[in-house]
Amino acid sequence: MADMEEVLERQERETRERMRRRAASKRAQRELDEQLGIAVALLEEENQGRRGSREGRRSNVDRHRHSRGCGLRGN
DSSP: HHHHHHHHHHHHHHHHHHHHHHHHHHHHHHHHHHHHHHHHHHHHHHHHHHHHHHHHHHHHHHHHHHHTOOSSSSO
């Protein structure tokens, strides 16, 4: 009978350990997901700023080029 109790206790300890590891793994995954979400949001914000400034520069460059008479006019 003592052997059976030892087996049951060992199984219970192993079950608790598996549950503890699983919970730790889920916590770690949630933290990684949160960090990834923040990184994606920051990159999107940065790209929005770059797109806007790039478009603004492009039109200014074109305007500047035409005002100086540069281009394909055959000067």
